[in-house]
Amino acid sequence: MSKPYDLPSLGDLSCFECAARNLSFKQAAAELNVTPAAVSHRIKALEQELGQALFTRQYRGVELTEAGALLFVSLQRGFETISDGVARIRYRHDQAGVTIAATTAMSGLWLTPRLAAFWRAHPGIAISQMVQDGIVPVGPGAVPPDLSIHYGRPERESDETRVLFHDRILAVGSPGFARAHGIVAAADLLGVPLIHTLSGTLAWTDWREWFETLGWPPPEGPGFALNNYLISLQAAEDDVGAVLGWEGLVAGHLQSGRLVQLVPDAMISPCPFYLRIHAHASANARLFADWLVAG
Structure with a gap:
């Protein structure tokens, strides 16, 4: 049965690649953790099998012959392909998580x-x-999610992509805030303190868009800008102002009573x-x- 690949000893080829890359039998020996004599022996065995010299031996080192340069380029391409395949296999193994x-x-x-x-x-x-x-740049060696x-x-x-949920946007606030400002209808929100979330690159729907969608003019009350939605919700719990709440995100706050839906009006979220x-x-x-x- 013939061999599927016409190749010399893989050990000899690996030794040759190392010597050719370093242009030194001594450095190749150090890299492979063998003696320079062992490297020389493998190179000679490879040259004998191929019937051609692969190196020109000089006093201060070695140089590749034309045949050696051709073999070196071929091996580099082959080893790079093998290395890429091994890296992919290792990456897939690491991705059990x-x-x-x-x-x-x-x-x-x-x-x-x-x-x-x-x-x-x-x-x-x-x-x-x-x-x-925000957008976190992925540098060399970093594994993207x-x-x-x-x-x-x-x-x-x-x-x-897959849609997770596409729900309504409510005006929510603490029960104490609702009582203190007598809020029962959307018009009552136009002059009260409102919390605005401005979170980096995330395009949160804002109060102006909420009122406009429901047919009301822009709000005129004081505004408090925060750059984190969790902090915005905490501020609302602390009676600082009303905040917009996506039903899928604030369900726990509403169920616990920490926040309440201030008015019946709601806006269908423009984005999922x-x-x-x-x-x-x-x-x-x-x-x-x-x-x-x-x-």
Whole structure:
């Protein structure tokens, strides 16, 4: 039975590549943790098999012959392909766990409360959260997330996306705030303190858009700008002002009574919260994505 590949000893080829890359038998020996004599022996064996000299031996070192240069380039290409394949296999092995990126608000209010149920159903899959409220540049060697959660237009993404929820936006505040300002209708909100969330690159729907959608003029009351939605909710709990609340995010606050829906009026959110499935997402990441969407 003939061999599928017409190759000399892989050990000899590896030794030759190291010597050719360093242009030194001595440096190759140090890299391979063998003696220079062993390197020389392997190179001679390879030259004998190929029937051609691969190096020109000189007093201060070695130089590649034309045949040696051709073999070196071929080996480099082959080893680079092998190295890339091995890296992919190692990466897929490391991806038994899943990394998901989300904002502080989305992580704290929606994602984290769901993780315990997922782990009960899939105890062998670890989930790592990458919490970020802006664009985090990915540098050399950094591993991008498998999944990420966004508020916006999923049709603008180049990757696969899944809608998580698309709900109403409510005006919410503390029970004490509602009583203190006598709030019963949307018109009562036009002059009261309002909390505005300005969180980095995240395009939160604002109060002006909320009032405009419901047919009211822009608010004229005092405003408090904060750059984190969780802090905005905390400020609302502390009677600082009213805040816009996405039903899918503030459900826990409403159920506990920490915040209440101030008026019956509500705006249908112009954008959904959606899941972006990055191109390199593993099978476990896709399983987690399916679970989140189904839940």
